[in-house]
Amino acid sequence: MTTIDTISDAPTTHPGLLAWVAETAARTTPDRVVWIDGSAAQHQSLIDELVAAGTFVKLERKPNSYWCASDPTDVARVEDRTFICSPDRADAGPTNNWADPGEMRATLRELYRGSMKGRTMYVIPFVMGHLDAEKPMFGVEITDSPYVVVSMNVMAKTGAQVLERMGDAADYVPALHSIGAPLEPGQADVAWPCNDTKYIVQFPESREIQSYGSGYGGNALLGKKCYSLRIASVMARDEGWLAEHMLILKLTSPAGTVKYVAAAFPSACGKTNLAMLEPTVPGWKVETLGDDIAWMRFGRDGRLWATNPENGLFGVAPGTGWDTNPNAMRAIAAGGSVFTNVALTDDGDIWWEGMTPQPPAHLTDWHGEDWTPDSGTLSSHPNSRFCTPIRNCPILAEEYDDPRGVPISAILFGGRRKTTIPLVTESRDWTHGTFMGATLSSETTAAATGAVGVVRRDPMAMLPFIGYHAGDYFQHWIDVGKGADADKLPKIFYVNWFRRDADGGFLWPGYGENGRVLKWVVERLEGTAAAVETPIGHVPAPGSLDVDGLDLDQEQLAAAVRVDADEWRAEIPLIQEWFDRIGPKTPTTLLTELDGLRARLGL
């Protein structure tokens, strides 16, 4: 590995970057500074160090793949420690934690003082999206966590090729990360150092990120949620595009017609699964473009084109199995993955709940303890993850490599709701679709710390990721629609795979069967499927959803697609409460939509 002891040996002459790296090194006082070059040799040497340190365990049964367990207190995004530090508090809005940028900088400056002592400071030049995009989206993450470097090498394009393209003048998002665990001389390290004090901070106006104390997921891999959603959503507002928490898929019909679909579901609500779907309906084919983030810009043809800025998959492990998501299983079998907080099998493989119907007789659980099916505990943390190169995905669409992206025909919004929300509803138009997105609700999951299963509004699945005022964000969505040719805008649908029956069972089998819903969506776009108009939008007419070969009785299907006026009447005060919380910035058009819904429900 190239170790560069002095900044003057740096592999760049970009004056701003050099100054920032020097200043950060002076404050955080690492033992060494290492520039990430993106080479396989350097990547491997970091992995070897992590194995030697006991942080990684090499898997015997997956090529070049590693098991890792985090500190049990550092397992998910910390939304209560995430801040949007706009100069004016009002710009962060009621859904974000806000702190004065000057005060926050001062607090963090103190925390970073000596925070990398005894450690190596890595400088990771990266690009989200294509290097040859019209305007490449550069970032540089400075971190003292080799785990973060290895993961960033998977999730983004990193290294010398990026630095070279940045030249001396490119703008980039500086993203500073420290686990906040300085090592005194002679002090033994732990496998997952971190700090109880955590800050995940975005400075939207100056496009900067500072993160402290956590080494896990979106808290630490700063190209992901912090840059590609929180910071990018502000750039998108200013420049007239959309940075969204969406998967992107390519759908080909038996007749060979191709449609591209984007879908926004909250964390751990099925994006990776839908993006890699194997449809059960004969002749339909899904290919993957992205499983988490979509950047959408209008093309010269007036259509909305989407790209996936990421290079890897950071998927929820539990529930991923050969029967639910065989393509994810194939992707991880191909190697080059890091698995965090899953269980280890006795023969050097990984396992998690839902991978196979029968658990192995003995495992080492994510705490490193012996585990058997009788243990009465979960072997893997519910937010355990696989981090895998997207090129491992066997159904990656060839358009992934096209910097222009793909033209989107349909946008799906969806959440996890036991009641009320039908399997699929089509909006009447863009504004109504924006209302559906703005009022999206979902039960919380283990992807963030805090209670699981609590229903909350999660607009466009972006609640924790909108980098500015949610009311302005809704207005931005409406404006995007206003400025466009209505015929060319994607059609918006609202889906719910998670509606339950009285016994708590899922009404809809989900996973590969969701291809049936995608088929209905495409047939609606083409005007060939029938729908029934209801107070909340159009739902499948009886017989219009293809359930051929599906073991589902008519009553269950009817319950899955049913619009229950009483349930919706109960929803209205919750939506009102939500708009009240957003306050005077709630766009009038959305209030008018709510009035219309009320009237249609006879309220």
Ligand SMILES: Nc1nc2c(ncn2[C@@H]2O[C@H](COP(=O)(O)OP(=O)(O)OP(=O)(O)O)[C@@H](O)[C@H]2O)c(=O)[nH]1
């Ligand atoms: N019942 C049911 N569960 C599903 C379905 N699709 C996904 N899930 C489960 O939902 C959980 C999360 O699925 P993912 O596809 O990883 O969710 P994600 O939205 O990509 O999650 P993030 O990576 O956090 O953004 C897993 O446990 C899945 O097994 C479905 O159609 N029905």
Ligand SMILES: O=C([O-])CC(=O)C(=O)O
């Ligand atoms: O950001 C993370 O830690 C993981 C993730 O993809 C999400 O929560 O949606």
